[in-house]
Amino acid sequence: MNGAQALINTLVDGGVDVCFANPGTSEMHFVAALDTVPAMRGVLALFEGVATGAADGYARMAGKPAAVLLHLGPGLGNGLANLHNARRAGTPVVNVVGDHALYHKQYDAPLESDIDALAGAVSGWVRRTQRVEDVAADTRAAIAAASGPPGQVATLILPADVSWTSGAPNVANSHAEQGVARADVSEAVAAAAKALRSGDPGVLLIGGEATREPGLSAAARIAEATGAKLLCETFPTRLERGAGVPVVGRLGYLAEMATYQLGGAKHLVLAGAKSPVTFFAYPGKPSDLVPDGCQVHTLAGQSGPATDALIALADEVAPGTTAPLAPLNRPAAPTGALTAETAAAAIGALLPEHAIVVDESVTSSFFLPAATEGAPRHDWLTLTGGAIGYGLPAATGAAVAAPDRPVWCLQADGSAMYTISALWTHARESLDITTVIYNNSAYAILRMELERVGAETPGASNGPGPKASKLLDIGSPNLDFVAIATGMGVSATRATTAEELTAALARARSEPGPHLIDAVLTPMG
Amino acid sequence: MNGAQALINTLVDGGVDVCFANPGTSEMHFVAALDTVPAMRGVLALFEGVATGAADGYARMAGKPAAVLLHLGPGLGNGLANLHNARRAGTPVVNVVGDHALYHKQYDAPLESDIDALAGAVSGWVRRTQRVEDVAADTRAAIAAASGPPGQVATLILPADVSWTSGAPNVANSHAEQGVARADVSEAVAAAAKALRSGDPGVLLIGGEATREPGLSAAARIAEATGAKLLCETFPTRLERGAGVPVVGRLGYLAEMATYQLGGAKHLVLAGAKSPVTFFAYPGKPSDLVPDGCQVHTLAGQSGPATDALIALADEVAPGTTAPLAPLNRPAAPTGALTAETAAAAIGALLPEHAIVVDESVTSSFFLPAATEGAPRHDWLTLTGGAIGYGLPAATGAAVAAPDRPVWCLQADGSAMYTISALWTHARESLDITTVIYNNSAYAILRMELERVGAETPGASNGPGPKASKLLDIGSPNLDFVAIATGMGVSATRATTAEELTAALARARSEPGPHLIDAVLTPMG
Known part of the structure; x- marks a missing residue:
């Protein structure tokens, strides 16, 4: 058994049976080994930030880590933002980063970089496996470190030659390390x-x-x-x-x-x-x-x-007290202009039972809590670390973790573009995800923050000057999310009124996804 | 003058008058200050990797650094892959990373992370400005460090409160540090x-x-x-x-x-x-x-x-020897099936004089050197560091640096998806870029590398098994680059034969860009 096979076998043995991957040459033995371990599911992402965000969303719903497979330092770099969010979420992630063969590192080949420094910035645990004999034990340690408590990102750096060398011990009888005893409270x-x-x-x-x-x-x-x-x-x-x-x-x-x-x-x-x-x-x-x-x-x-x-x-x-519970109480289906407020009402009116809501709606989120608090029972996942580009990837992972539950991804337009290729994975894996793009053609939160930090342009009497304004405007040219989603294989429609959004959500609810709705918002007065 | 204004004034004074930006709240004073310094051009990217790749392409053609403006650690993380390529290229880049206010860092707010560790992995020079009085001097030092020789990434970390505090000295009379004397050879x-x-x-x-x-x-x-x-x-x-x-x-x-x-x-x-x-x-x-x-x-x-x-x-x-020069010698316009070979001939037949070619064509590049060596004089920029997702961003920067020269971006499909939102900046800035997507629906280089590293699946008699193969296949679903480009405001067309590609290139040559041609390749026998 080579190192790559030992890694995958040990992952599966430890309950880690999904790997969100964006591999390169140094990970080819891992890829080949997938066919030797039927229980491991490989899910391809077209960008590493999709893979890491998916692992975050997966673990939040599955309650156990997924693996991520990344290619060298640049691949890890592309995945850092969503690993940052996972770190802030306390999410368990087994983050496998392929590296050059140990003997090759001395040559400072073009892709050589300081993987350890990058990994350290987001991981609670980092180890580089040095010998094929250690792969299984290091993998077990990574699963245990990731799983916690507390959950965290555990990064295992796997040199290509450790991956391809034979002689790894059989791991079938191994067991994960014992959990930590909880403190006396x-x-x-x-x-x-x-x-x-x-x-x-x-x-x-x-x-x-x-x-x-x-x-x-x-x-x-x-x-x-x-x-x-x-x-x-x-x-x-x-x-x-x-x-x-x-x-x-x-x-x-x-x-x-x-x-x-x-x-x-x-x-x-x-x-x-x-x-x-x-x-x-x-x-x-x-x-x-x-x-x-x-x-x-x-x-x-x-x-x-x-x-x-x-x-x-x-x-x-509170020995005799019972908790007051939210009653079932949906808003009426809204009519008229499509605003953040009527969009929230449409979502509250139609959110399916046991839905998973992945929320990166940013400034459009204000009306959502009230509009949905009486909707049927659901889970709400949020942007824990502030690193935007989390929504579409996290929805990917949540849908893989809970295939019997509909995922609604409420996604701001600007943030969507950081990891837009996640839509392709939605289509490829036939995930039941309905994405609502809040399309306001702006980094609206930055317009607000610019005022809040007092960054007014000297001489401009009303807010920012033209150059500053232009840097917060993403409507020129317009982003057509229907075209973009269609180009990645996701069925998409546009909604410009509350009625259109309601109708589109109702359609999405009635057919398994993926779907995308480009909700073009009218500014609120 | 506040710190942000001192920074931009000093950059312009040092010849750095373009900033590729993807800002956040901690950079709002920089954004506001843009309107106070007319000579500084801000170019918005929808993703940090576009901004950093653009800075690389810009400097390769301008022979001087652009500035990049990134938001905290996650923003730097998203920009790392193309900073890695810049590091390998020896490209000068002044990389400005906004940070939390100095007094705010102790609170470990959600976006707090180890910026220094990330910056160190790609930068030859890193400094965190501590006082508004030091902004101008630190900026001068960053420009000098970036400019070299050798050119490198110089990262200046600018805390939000240093940016917004008044009292920065006037920098109008400052001068960049002296260049290093060249060694005796x-x-x-x-x-x-x-x-x-x-x-x-x-x-x-x-x-x-x-x-x-x-x-x-x-x-x-x-x-x-x-x-x-x-x-x-x-x-x-x-x-x-x-x-x-x-x-x-x-x-x-x-x-x-x-x-x-x-x-x-x-x-x-x-x-x-x-x-x-x-x-x-x-x-x-x-x-x-x-x-x-x-x-x-x-x-x-x-x-x-x-x-x-x-x-x-x-x-x-070779005192009396003259260098042999390539004669003007273009291939004939090709006909028939569209393959990597006929595509190269079409490019050789039509490449405009003084073109800038940004080449991330990966496995489709094999026939390009011979097909273009007799084309009119041009520059060829390549993927120096192996971190894919460089082409579309670098083309952005090259076009900004040389607005009078046509840029042809030869871009593999898989690599294109890492930084696809660069197309939006192509449209927004009306850049004269013609992008040719080599659409072969595969990570074709990984198919080759999988065999080359000997990663055959045990039991599979002919190459990789089905799960491994699926991780190298990006044609399911098909990526429709015409739809994706159109969705970002770039005029696009599809070519499925050599004649169609030739016609599309001829049209692109006759009208200023941006254009995208989705060149759907027929596998070569």
Whole structure:
């Protein structure tokens, strides 16, 4: 058995049976070995950022890592942005990066580069396998490191000669390393209980694993019994929501909104979330969102045992309380102009049961939470790390992980273009993904941010000057997403009114995907 | 004057007056400052890899750096692959990466990452500006570091608060740092002269700056007078060629070809080129291409004064010799099936005078050198670092640098998809670029490499098994580049015969671009 075969066998043995791949010459033995391991599914991406984003979306839904196969440093570079998002999501990813043969590295061939430096920037664990005898053990270690807790990106660098050399041991009887025992939470629970019972205004901020139903239910009971305000982090990894699930508001992206939400709190209890800070710095405004005089209590850290801790806290402070659940309550199908608001209503009116929503709608997202909170039960995946170009790839992975669930990808136009070739993989794998492009012909968030950071052009009386404005305008020329999607094999249609969007979503719901709807928005007054 | 204004003023003062940008919130003051400096042109890219590849193409033709503006670590990550190519090309690039405000970094906000580690992997020079007072001096240093010699990527990390703070000194009277004095080449010239006069078979391998006309002419005189074989590196940064320019063969990409070209040499003289090695390692084959018993003489290193050294050597060994020049000699317009061979003939038949050819045609490139060596004088830019996705972006930059010259971008289909959104910038800036997509529906080079590395699937009698084959096939679904280009505002047409390609090229030649021709190839028998 050669190294590549040992790698794939060990991956499958460890439950990792999907590999999102964009290989090159140094990975050809991995590719050839796919045919020797029937259980491993290879999914081709036309760009590495699609492969890494797919692995992120896959793991969020599957609860276990996929493998990624990348080609040398430049391939890893192309995949970094979505690995960054996976890192922020706490997603498990087994990231296999092929390298030149060990003896070839000394020659500084054209594709030679510092893979370790790049890998270190996004990975919690990095190892370069030096001998074919170590492939299986290193692969097992990578799976264990990726799986956590906490979940993280584990990068295994595999030299071409280690891949092609024979003599790897059989791995059929190997076992993954034991999981880490979870920490004792009793002291943190007691401190949080005391704070929330103090009678002072409190906020319970949840994140990480706690935005799944068990954590949400416990958190909602705590909030109900103690009067604490319940919020979740701005960009949750996977938020379970909809009819029958407790409602949780998300901390606002805008500092003004977050400051309002946290205003007056004397105690802030964190469960799976970090202490809140602004996304960016803004001149003259604080980065730390914790109000003056508010005490922060960490019930469980960002990757800690937040669910266990919340359940223990709920048993302590809310023993007889049940969590209030969202009722089924959809908005009416909207009519008239297609705006971010009517688009949200159309989505709320038609979102299928058990849908997975992959949300990279950016400035068009404002009306979505309210419009969908009473829709049938669904999962909501968000852009955890701020590195745009996540939506189309993550939808790819989510659809591979959950083939029986419809995926709706709500995608801003500018962000879509970073990893647009994901559409081709949607078509190739016949994935049930309906992509809605929010086409406003602008980097609308940057128009807003330009004002918010006070970057007005001297001499321009109203906002940015013409050169600055042009750099935020992506409508010249117009991006025709129907043509682009069709060119990659995805059936596509355009919607310019609320009725057209509703009709297009209804059609998409009735036929397995992939579909793309180019939703051309009318600016809101 | 704030830091952003000081940066742009200093760039323009240093001759850097084009910025390829894909900005985010932390770069908004840079964007706003564009309107205060009329001489700076901002060119928007929809993806960072387009911006960095454009900067590479720009500098190869302009002979001076452009600036790039990227957003934090993920933006730099997306730009790394083409910065890798620029690094291998020895291209000067002033790479400005916006960062969070200095005081904001402690909060580990979602987009925080190790920018320095990423920058270090591709840059010859990295500096993070700490105070607004230092912006102008740091920018001058970045320009000097980028410009060299040798040219390199110089990365200036600019925190948002340094960008927005007032108090930057006026830079109008500043001057760029002095260039480095070139090394004395007389000793190396004497050694090379002795070797080439020895009577033993010799090869002169040129690269770097020496593939421009002065170096080529000197090298051709040396070869003519001494009988040495003249070759240039496999992937030159900018090769001047065509009628009236000396002909130089390129060292083969395939090791078998390169071994044949270098076979029997007893002396190998390097001028601007590295000692030749294989691109990848292949089992059982040497990585070092220098024949046994051949002595290597470095007349000038990869980024050394190769032209001066070649001229000095020519004056020594070939004082009365003139360089043989390619005559004007185009192939006839081809007819029949559209193959890599007839496509090359069509390009040779119609290539406009003073064209810039950006070549990422990969496996379809085999027939191009012979078909175009007698075309009117032109420049040929190649994929120096092997990181695919270079063609469409580099064509963007070359067209911005030389608006009076037609750019022909010869682009493989698979590679095109990495940075396909460059087409939008072609349209937006009305660039005179004609893109020919070599559409063979495959990662054809990987089909070849899979065999070459011996990665046959066990049990499959003829080459790779079905799963491996599928990972190299990009024709399912078919990529319709006419639809994709049209969707980004580029006029496009399809050619399926040699006559159709010839007609489409003739039309493109007669109207300023951009154009795209989806050349659907018939496999060659």
